[in-house]
Amino acid sequence: MKIDFTVNGNPQTVDVPENMPLLWVIRDVLDMKGTKFGCGQAACGSCTIHIDGDAVRSCSFAAQYAQNKHITTIEGLSTAEKLHPVQQAWIEEIVPQCGYCQPGFMMSVANLLDKIPNPTDEEIDDYITNICRCGTYYRMRKAIHRAVQLK
Amino acid sequence: MKKIYSIAFLVIVSIILISISSFQIQNESSLKKEKSLASFKQMLTVIKHPRCMNCHPSDDSPRQGDDRHVHLFNVQRGNDNEGLAAMRCNACHQKTNNPYSNVPGAPKWHLAPIGMAWQGLTDEQIGESILNEKTNGGKNLEELVHHMTEDTLVLWAWNPGKGRALPPLNQAQFAKAVKDWAENGAVVK
Amino acid sequence: MKKKTVNRRGFILKTGVGLGVLLGVGVIACGPLRRTSAQKVDEGPPGYKNEYEAFIWFELQQDGSIILHSPKVEMGQGIFTALAQIAADELEMDFKNIKVVHATTAHGPIDSLSTGGSLTVSSLYQPLRELAATMREMIKMNAATIMGVSANTLTVKNGEVIGTNAKLSFAEIATKSTNWNLKIKESVLKSPKDFTVIGKPLPRIDLVPKVKGETLYxxxxxxxxxxxxxxxxxxxxxxxxxxxxxxxxxxxxxxxxxxxxxxxxxxxxxxxxxxxxxxxxxxxxxxxxKKLVKQADVDALVKVGVGKDVKIQKEGNTDILKGEGTITREYFSPLGVHGHIEPxxxxxxxxxxxxxxxxxxxxxxxxxxxxxxxxxxxxxxxxxxxxxxxxxxxxxxxxxxxxxxxxxxxxxxxxxxxxFERTEEFQNGVLRPPTHNILKAKLDANGTIEAIEHHTASADVAFNSSILANVFKPLSASLAEGIVGADFGAWRGGMIHYKNIKNYSTTAYHKELPFQTSWWRGLGLLANTFAIESFMDELAHQSKQDPLAFRLKHLADDERGQSIKNVLKAACEKAGWGKSLPEGRGIGLACSIDVNTPVAQVAEVEIKNGQIKVKKVTCAIDPGIIINPDGVKAQSEGAIIMGLSATLFEEVTIKDGKVIPNAFGYYPIAYMRDAPEIEVILLSSGDKPRGVGEPPIGPIGAAIANAVFNLTGKRLNKIPLQMDIS
CATH class of the missing domain: 3.30.365.10 (Aldehyde oxidase/xanthine dehydrogenase, molybdopterin binding domain)
Known part of the structure; x- marks a missing residue:
């Protein structure tokens, strides 16, 4: 199936099986490796991207539904000149350890801050349900509050 | 005197006839009611099945699975029944079941409004809640039948994807039960 | 195309007492010697065998930067940063100009064991410094040739070689040098007091690419x-x-x-x-x-008294525990998975x-x-x-x-x-083995432990692993197991460290399960510490003593005992041990020592809707010389959260040969909402770095369980801890 969409502002056309998860389209067809595969069951959040402004777990998003959508991945979160406040905060708090889950977390957090510019700790608990096995949550929370200040 | 007798006779006969016909009318209506109620009981086997019940919780947490456990990841209802602001249903649920992630999907995946909470209600209360336009989203009987027989999210119950049990009636049987129930007076008690 | 400007140089690693040497003694060993060797394994990094050769390379680039080919892998533990810091100090160059990459096996004979056991920094600290100092001398010699002066007249500073009248940058030296086949007789190492890079909380070198999503896994x-x-x-x-x-x-x-x-x-x-x-x-x-494995089979196999038993520690005589007045308790931990996010x-x-x-x-x-x-x-x-x-x-x-x-x-x-698909990671990966511990002790009239016995049962961790076989090349794996006796991975953390007790012993029981179990962060450390430290807490309460004072009095005054006392005091002081707590909050303490690194943790908990909620953890750790304080803190925070997750949530069971559950979510790994506030206090004793990655996972389980006891009076003896809310 031929599908047209934009990724980080760039128009893309791919020809893939209609149910191929968008995750694999991004990773294997477009060769953008920042979006990670963790579980393939929408349970860990490593593959989180933005589709038309909503955070979506791309392992559970069939390619056919990407038609005409605007997609943002971790590679498009910042511009060449400026890091996204969430990324800047992540650097200032030295959040990542292995780093594998972090793109998904940053995409989820960026989306949270788009919708709730100054979240409470309780809101952070409710909205951020990705998994980090290195256990960087304590620093992430500090980084989320810092990102609010940086915005 | 004879005339009086004959009048009295006529009156008595009339009364008897009227009684009989009234009895017949009454008999017919109670039959309809029974039919409707029987259909409703059939409907309940589906309504109370996890495929329907999971999205009609009485609190803010959707349920999952045949064991109706609380939806993982602390998923919550949100203001519009489609999840919290940054934790939307459509983060994972798309328009169709996903064959790879096995995440179920149907157009406009969402929770039934809190007014349509069924969890913890008696059969009768479920019925009343379904019929009450104040709680059922302003649906009249016709719209209600449409929802239960044609709404894509309801129809999903018969195509729930791998590893999810089907309701005890098939979709045609359920649709017939709903129509019979409505045609016979939409009786719930 | 990578252009080598430096000849490959091999360096012989001379680290402390190696496992191989120790266990060479063990071949003829009877009980006590085997125990000695077990003790050594517990106390120190196994390190490398003496004859082990590691070839590690530096590459000087034309721009003056240096590439360090790491024989160990970066899995989040921050070693690339630590190794670059160690090298930068001896190379006398800007830390930012060192790039660390993974050595490939074709690049040279790299690490023949594994990256694990919290050993990377402790085992490479000395050899890497020697290597970097030699590299620095080579650069200096070439600078001397270019300048036409004697190398003795030159010094190296900030990526430049400085003479009396002139100086050359590393980049100039790289461009102008033709011969790198140099023999360096002597390279003097810096005194630790002169370190300028080691000890600094520098941001990790893989930070920015990881945040931008550029790092390739x-x-x-x-x-x-x-x-x-x-x-x-x-x-x-x-x-x-x-x-x-x-x-x-x-x-x-x-x-x-x-x-x-x-x-x-x-x-x-x-x-x-x-x-x-x-x-x-x-x-x-x-x-x-013929028969599909069931959970009951697992429970029956991993049980104190079942399987091969080996006494791994013995002092005095614990026979009095057979008499009356003995306190006996048992503890359990389940099968678990690694839950690494990258399949x-x-x-x-x-x-x-x-x-x-x-x-x-x-x-x-x-x-x-x-x-x-x-x-x-x-x-x-x-x-x-x-x-x-x-x-x-x-x-x-x-x-x-x-x-x-x-x-x-x-x-x-x-x-x-x-x-691997995720379900395959669960079913076809390897599991953390379950444990069963029994502890027995007797207190005298003064509330002092007269004797204590620890019995710890588990399945394969080191046994049946390719690493063990590699350590004991050319011995066969079964002979190697015979020498080691008990599975040192399984009993890790199982030794009694309260050496003021006159009579103590630890016995390890081992039984192979009908499926593969193996290494998991800290190995037996979390479960064994959970058992010992829950028991110590109970003994303290039974004899109406403060848990901190009770521990302190049973620790010896030797260096090891003192180091544990120090972290206990530091953690308790910071956490305000003995302070009045807010309503509904409990506090608990535990300590452990692993690869010579003592750790103490104080946990504060609350219970909401029958769920244990850890609000704060205060941790004191003494890993010796600290290469990067922020890295040590990060590892401690991570180990605490991973250990908390295992303590409160995680468990798989086996049903008809299948691992249940087999998906994230159903296997509940701690989420953001479960993470407590964490404070880490760093102590630094001794003249060497010790392990950091695993030691801080030791005390957390017991600290939480002890805090729950403090709050509710209920002693939970089974991981994952669950309040009985019925």
Missing amino acids: GIDSTFPDMLFGSVVRPPVFGAIFKSAEVGNASNMPGVVKVVIEKDFAGVVAKSRVQAEDAKKALKINWGMP NGAAAHFQGDKVVIKMSTQVASITRDEVSKALKLDKENVDIQSQFLGGGFGRRLQTPHAIEAALMSKAVGKPVHVF
């Missing part, structure tokens, strides 16, 4: 024209591949080839989903076990008689040996190129998928990427 590996492979894995424990019927699989969309090998079948296709789809169409004939996989490119494999592995050289054996290739022709690891935790010490990828690539004549 094993599963991100590609080759041009690469295809995707999917392997059918056994559906239950004990199922053995017999044969496969191709059926319709080879005609399915995108399928390039159905590959049937001696011990597995799989599909190579143009995309992952096509390979996965076609895999489902294969009909596999499995040789099924395992490997990208292989087989060409002619060579294969290149890019992957995440903690055992690159063992993987190379296994691939070379399976494909009958010379070791030199197998290049394992380690990539960044999306978590390790011990899961990447088993890498048979490298062989699968290599065989599939060979079968189709193109590069192939093979990976």
Whole structure:
């Protein structure tokens, strides 16, 4: 199936099986490796991207539904000149350890801050349900509050 | 005197006839009611099945699975029944079941409004809640039948994807039960 | 094209007492000697065998920067940063100009063991300093040649070689030098008091690429024209591949080839989903076990008194525990999974008689040996190129998928990427073994422990692992096990460290399970510490003593005992031990010592809707010389949260040969909402760095359980801890 969409502002056309998860389209067809595969069951959040402004777990998003959508991945979160406040905060708090889950977390957090510019700790608990096995949550929370200040 | 007798006779006969016909009318209506109620009981086997019940919780947490456990990841209802602001249903649920992630999907995946909470209600209360336009989203009987027989999210119950049990009636049987129930007076008690 | 401007140099690692040497003694050992060796394993990093040679390279680049080829892999523990800091100090150059990359097996004989055991920094600290100092002297010698002066007149500072009248930058020296085949007789190491880079909380060197999503992990590996492979894995424990019927699989969309090998079948296709789809169409004939494993089988096997028992520690006589007045308690922990977020996989490119494999592995050289054996290739022709690891935790010490990828690539004549689905990670990975502990003790009238016994039962951790076999080359694995006696991975953390007690002993029981269990961060450390430290807490309360004072009085005054006392005091002081707590809050304490690194933790808990909620953890750790304070803090925070997750939530059980559950979510790993506030206090004693990655996972389970007792009066003895809310 031929599908047209934009990724980080760039128009893309791919020809893939209609149910191929968008995750694999991004990773294997477009060769953008920042979006990670963790579980393939929408349970860990490593593959989180933005589709038309909503955070979506791309392992559970069939390619056919990407038609005409605007997609943002971790590679498009910042511009060449400026890091996204969430990324800047992540650097200032030295959040990542292995780093594998972090793109998904940053995409989820960026989306949270788009919708709730100054979240409470309780809101952070409710909205951020990705998994980090290195256990960087304590620093992430500090980084989320810092990102609010940086915005 | 004879005339009086004959009048009295006529009156008595009339009364008897009227009684009989009234009895017949009454008999017919109670039959309809029974039919409707029987259909409703059939409907309940589906309504109370996890495929329907999971999205009609009485609190803010959707349920999952045949064991109706609380939806993982602390998923919550949100203001519009489609999840919290940054934790939307459509983060994972798309328009169709996903064959790879096995995440179920149907157009406009969402929770039934809190007014349509069924969890913890008696059969009768479920019925009343379904019929009450104040709680059922302003649906009249016709719209209600449409929802239960044609709404894509309801129809999903018969195509729930791998590893999810089907309701005890098939979709045609359920649709017939709903129509019979409505045609016979939409009786719930 | 990488251009080597420096000749490859080999350096012999001379680290402390190696496992090999110790256990060489053990061959003729009777009980006490074996115990001595067990004690040494517990106390110090096993390190390398004396004859072990590690070749580590620096590459001086034309721009004056230096590439360090790390023999150990970066899996989040921050070693690339620590190694660069260690090197920068001796190289007298800007830390930012050192780039660390993974050495590949073709690059030189790299680490023959594994990245694990919290050993990287402690084992490489000294050799890397020597290596860096030698490199610095070589640069200086070449500068002297270029300048036409004697090297004695030169000093190195800030990436420049400075003479009396002139100076040369590393970049100029790199450009102008022609001969790097230099013999360095002597290179003087800096005194630790002169360190300028070691000890600084520098941001980790992989930070920015990781935040930008640019870092490439094993599963991100590609080759041009690469295809995707999917392997059918056994559906239950004990199922053995017999044969496969191709059926319709080879005609399915995108399928390039159905590959049937001696011990597995799989599909190579143009995309992952096509390979996965076609895999489902294969009909596999499995040789099924006579009986499917059940949880009850596991429970019956891992039990104190069952299996081979080895006394790993003994002092005085604990016979009085057979009499009256003995307090006896038991503790349990379940099977668990690693839960690394990056699934395992490997990208292989087989060409002619060579294969290149890019992957995440903690055992690159063992993987190379296994691939070379399976494909009958010379070791030199197998290049394992380690990539960044999306978590390790011990899961990447088993890498048979490298062989699968290599065989599939060979079968189709193109590069192939093979990976695990998440359900396969659960069912076909390796599990953390369960534990059962029994502790017995007797207190005298003064509330002093007269005698204590620890009995710890578990399954394979080190045993049956390729690493153990490698340590004991050329001994056979079974002989090696005979020498080691008990599985030192399983009983890790199981020794009694309260040496003021006159009579104590620890006995380890081992039984192999009918499925593979293996290393998990800290190995037995979390479960064994949970048992010992819960018991110590109970003894303190039974004799109405303060848990801190009770521990302090049973610790010896020797260096080791003192180091534990110090962390206990530091953590308690910071946490305000003895302070009045808010309503509904409990506080608990625990300590451990692992690879010589003592750790104490104080946990504060609340209970909400029957759920234990950890609000704060205060941790004191003394890892010796600290290379990067922020890195030590990060590792401590991470270990606390991983240990908290295991303590409160995680468990798998076995049902008819299957691992239940087999998905994230249903296997509940701690989320953001579960993470407490964490404060880490760093102590630094001694003149060497010790391990950091695992030690801080030790006390957390007991600290939480003890805090729950403090709050509720209930003693929970089973991980995952669950309040009985009925």
